[in-house]
Amino acid sequence: MTKPRNRSVPDRESxxxxxxxxxxxxxxxxxxxxxxxxxxxxxxxxxxxxxxAEPVNIGALYPTTGSMAQIGVGCAAAAKLAVEMVxxxxxxxxxxxxxxxxxxxxxxxxxxxxxxxxxxLITGNKLSAIHGCYASALxxxxxxVCERAKVPIITGSSSDQLNKGRSYTFTPFxxxxxxxxxxxxxxxxxxxxxxxxxxxxxxxxGTSTSNGLKELAPGEGVEIVMFEPYSAGFTDAGPLINKxxxxxxxxxxxxxxxxxLILIVxxxxxxxxNIAINGGSGGFVMPDFYKNVGKLAEGLxxxxxxxxxxxxxxxxxxxxxxxxTGDFLFEYAGGLVAQTFMLADALERAGxxxxxxxxxxLSTLDVSSGYAAMAPGGKVKFGPDGxxxxxxxxxxxxxxxxxxxxxxxxxxxxxxxxx
Amino acid sequence: xxxxxxxxxINGLLIGGIYALVSIGVTLIFGVVKIVNFAQGEFVMIGMxxxxxxxxYFGVDPIVSLLVSMPVLFVIGVLVQHFLIRRxxxxxxxxxIFLTFALSLLLLxxxxxxxxxxxxTVHTSYSDEAFHFGGFYVPEAKLIAFAVAMGLSGALWAFLxxxxxxxxxxxxxxxxxxxxxxxxxxxxxxxxxxxxxLALAGAAGSLLxxxxxxYPFVGQVFVLMAFVAVVLGTLGNVLGALVASLMMGVAESLxxxxxxxxxxxxxxxxxxLLTLAFRPQGLGGGRMR
Numbered sequence: 001m002t003k004p005r006n007r008s009v010p011d012r013e014s015x016x017x018x019x020x021x022x023x024x025x026x027x028x029x030x031x032x033x034x035x036x037x038x039x040x041x042x043x044x045x046x047x048x049x050x051x052x053a054e055p056v057n058i059g060a061l062y063p064t065t066g067s068m069a070q071i072g073v074g075c076a077a078a079a080k081l082a083v084e085m086v087x088x089x090x091x092x093x094x095x096x097x098x099x100x101x102x103x104x105x106x107x108x109x110x111x112x113x114x115x116x117x118x119x120x121l122i123t124g125n126k127l128s129a130i131h132g133c134y135a136s137a138l139x140x141x142x143x144x145v146c147e148r149a150k151v152p153i154i155t156g157s158s159s160d161q162l163n164k165g166r167s168y169t170f171t172p173f174x175x176x177x178x179x180x181x182x183x184x185x186x187x188x189x190x191x192x193x194x195x196x197x198x199x200x201x202x203x204x205x206g207t208s209t210s211n212g213l214k215e216l217a218p219g220e221g222v223e224i225v226m227f228e229p230y231s232a233g234f235t236d237a238g239p240l241i242n243k244x245x246x247x248x249x250x251x252x253x254x255x256x257x258x259x260x261l262i263l264i265v266x267x268x269x270x271x272x273x274n275i276a277i278n279g280g281s282g283g284f285v286m287p288d289f290y291k292n293v294g295k296l297a298e299g300l301x302x303x304x305x306x307x308x309x310x311x312x313x314x315x316x317x318x319x320x321x322x323x324x325t326g327d328f329l330f331e332y333a334g335g336l337v338a339q340t341f342m343l344a345d346a347l348e349r350a351g352x353x354x355x356x357x358x359x360x361x362l363s364t365l366d367v368s369s370g371y372a373a374m375a376p377g378g379k380v381k382f383g384p385d386g387x388x389x390x391x392x393x394x395x396x397x398x399x400x401x402x403x404x405x406x407x408x409x410x411x412x413x414x415x416x417x418x419x
Numbered sequence: 420x421x422x423x424x425x426x427x428x429i430n431g432l433l434i435g436g437i438y439a440l441v442s443i444g445v446t447l448i449f450g451v452v453k454i455v456n457f458a459q460g461e462f463v464m465i466g467m468x469x470x471x472x473x474x475x476y477f478g479v480d481p482i483v484s485l486l487v488s489m490p491v492l493f494v495i496g497v498l499v500q501h502f503l504i505r506r507x508x509x510x511x512x513x514x515x516i517f518l519t520f521a522l523s524l525l526l527l528x529x530x531x532x533x534x535x536x537x538x539x540t541v542h543t544s545y546s547d548e549a550f551h552f553g554g555f556y557v558p559e560a561k562l563i564a565f566a567v568a569m570g571l572s573g574a575l576w577a578f579l580x581x582x583x584x585x586x587x588x589x590x591x592x593x594x595x596x597x598x599x600x601x602x603x604x605x606x607x608x609x610x611x612x613x614x615x616x617l618a619l620a621g622a623a624g625s626l627l628x629x630x631x632x633x634y635p636f637v638g639q640v641f642v643l644m645a646f647v648a649v650v651l652g653t654l655g656n657v658l659g660a661l662v663a664s665l666m667m668g669v670a671e672s673l674x675x676x677x678x679x680x681x682x683x684x685x686x687x688x689x690x691x692l693l694t695l696a697f698r699p700q701g702l703g704g705g706r707m708r
Contacts, residue, residue, distance in 0.1 A: 065531060065536070066536070067536070067636055068536075069531065069535070069536030070535060070536045070537050070538070073535070073536075199680065202681045228679065228680045229679065229680060229681045230675070230680030230681050231680070231681040231683065231684065233640055234675075234680075234683070235434055235437075235631070235640055235641070235644075236430060236433075236434040236671075236672070238426075238430035238433075238434075238558070238672065239427050239430050239431075239671075239672045239673075239675035239676045239680070239683070240675060240680050242423060242426050242427060242430070242676060243675075243676060243680070246423060258538055259538055259632050259634070262538070262540065262632060263630075263631070266546065266547050266630065267558070269547045270547060270548065270549035270556060270558045271549070271556050272549070272551065272556065288537065288538060291540075292538055292539075292540040292632060293540075294542055296547060
């Protein structure tokens with residue numbers, strides 16, 4: 001049962017079977033044409049003095065529901081804070097003080113949803129750029145969609161895959177492989193002859209990080225005595241820690257999200273294993289980790305692409321974030337505040353909200369001061385692979401309930417405590 | 420080597436005790452009411468949150484809060500059976516599946532809404548401690564959980580075999596129509612069975628709390644294992660589910676130890692497939708015990 005569809009006005013007109021009616025349609029066409037011209041000028045296609053500048057749409061893809069919801073909600077809060085900061089400072093001046101308009105989209109901690117949500121966000125809105133999505137597994141997919149749609153995406157996700165064969169993806173912070181190097185160098189602060197056990201969750205984030213560790217270990221003079229993937233979300237860390245104990249390691253690298261790491265740290269204590277633990281990044285550098293693990297967290301080490309004490313600007317943003325949410329500004333959220341300012345810098349120089357032009361401006365970004373340069377190393381400039389050529393991680397340690405930067409030496413805010 | 424195996428077996432048995440509490444609940448409901456309760460994991464989650472809030476705001480030890488979580492979940496179970504499940508009991512399975520699955524989604528998202536996705540942990544004096552003897556270690560919290568789980572399973576078994584109500588339950592599970600003819604009120608029996616099953620889920624939640632984090636999705640971790648155990652131990656067989664749960668805990672632990680830490684579940688599912696291939700009625704035989 002098919003219903004004959006009404007053809008559209010231009011269709012009927014072009015068919016030319018109703019010459020007598022053409023006049024009527026001609027008037028309608030005239031109205032459509034003049035109307036759209038008026039609309040276009042009103043909404044800024046033809047910029048006129050005295051009109052408020054059209055806001056610049058920035059998409060934000062974060063998992064505000066699902067298994068990563070807690071982090072995603074924190075990211076969304078930081079994204080809002082960053083946009084407010086840019087707007088309060090006068091918006092994008094080269095666009096007549098245009099305000100940033102943040103469009104947050106929930107990717108539900110799910111790869112399939114990430115694909116459809118990214119698509120929906122891009123097709124449904126006139127976006128200048130996107131940032132997201134926390135987990136590398138999600139960001140990899142969002143980045144693919146952005147590449148196809150030619151919309152730049154800037155992300156703190158650490159997977160090295162994000163720098164392969166992509167031209168609209170920008171990663172201003174340290175890569176997974178760099179995390180590995182920093183972790184290995186930190187282990188030498190603990191012991192002259194580090195014997196390392198590596199356990200990692202079998203996800204994109206876990207495997208890329210741990211493969212980096214494995215490749216770099218010989219060069220750094222670190223021996224890896226155990227290398228073991230595990231399935232995330234296990235119920236019992238006992239058997240895994242059993243294996244660590246049997247390996248004779250004196251340093252444990254655990255590449256895990258929060259829940260697993262809590263189990264691991266507790267089990268290490270129960271087994272009575274005296275071993276220095278480096279939790280890497282992920283769940284380890286979240287305020288919640290300390291709340292859940294408590295005193296056991298003291299002295300545990302990790303690496304991050306961002307920390308709230310790296311410079312004066314970071315400390316300032318941290319204070320404001322703390323006031324709003326009650327927790328310190330965690331790695332990923334702090335990084336995305338800096339990213340928002342990088343986007344603002346690019347928009348400023350591009351003088352256009354066109355995503356292609358924003359991409360061009362991002363690729364020539366070169367900052368060493370202000371909020372946009374709020375990154376370990378203090379400078380941001382993208383190479384042809386979208387990687388910040390100055391990007392490096394920061395080594396951190398839980399000290400008195402706070403995350404202190406302890407590595408490298410020239411950026412350390414506190415000395416490493418050997419446990 | 421032998422020591423490593425022994426430690427792996429200890430670890431496996433301890434976590435198997437928790438799997439048992441969840442799977443016994445599932446199998447009890449299946450055996451008596453003849454429906455699959457997909458929401459069982461979410462009731463474990465509710466039990467965990469009850470213990471979490473009692474511990475955080477009133478300083479009640481999570482193990483003691485069992486005395487609250489079990490009755491509360493029992494009442495919830497009776498209400499769910501009386502007002503929801505009863506309406507869909509019929510020759511068609513579909514509405515039952517949709518109902519319990521919807522219940523699972525509803526509870527999960529309600530928890531996300533009310534409690535957010537935060538991980539919540541309770542710290543007790545025994546949370547991070549363990550007994551050490553002869554090179555082995557037994558985490559205190561898990562040992563307590565295991566002991567209480569076995570005690571509750573035993574109590575349920577005794578209830579099913581010695582009390583009139585328990586015998587009525589078994590009768591209703593064997594043949595509902597004949598049981599009704601013998602003067603057994605099926606709805607009453609179903610209410611008690613559903614309540615008891617949920618009380619066990621609540622107990623599992625409380626027992627988990629000293630060593631596992633509560634979060635809205637926590638139930639899904641355990642319910643998967645529970646379903647495998649229920650099939651492995653013959654649908655509806657309480658003793659079978661208990662034994663299967665312990666076996667699965669041990670299999671998982673040995674799998675992690677000797678196959679790989681991401682292969683624990685492979686061993687468990689291999690066990691399930693082999694059982695289904697060679698003994699499709701499950702390990703426990705075809706009857707409810």
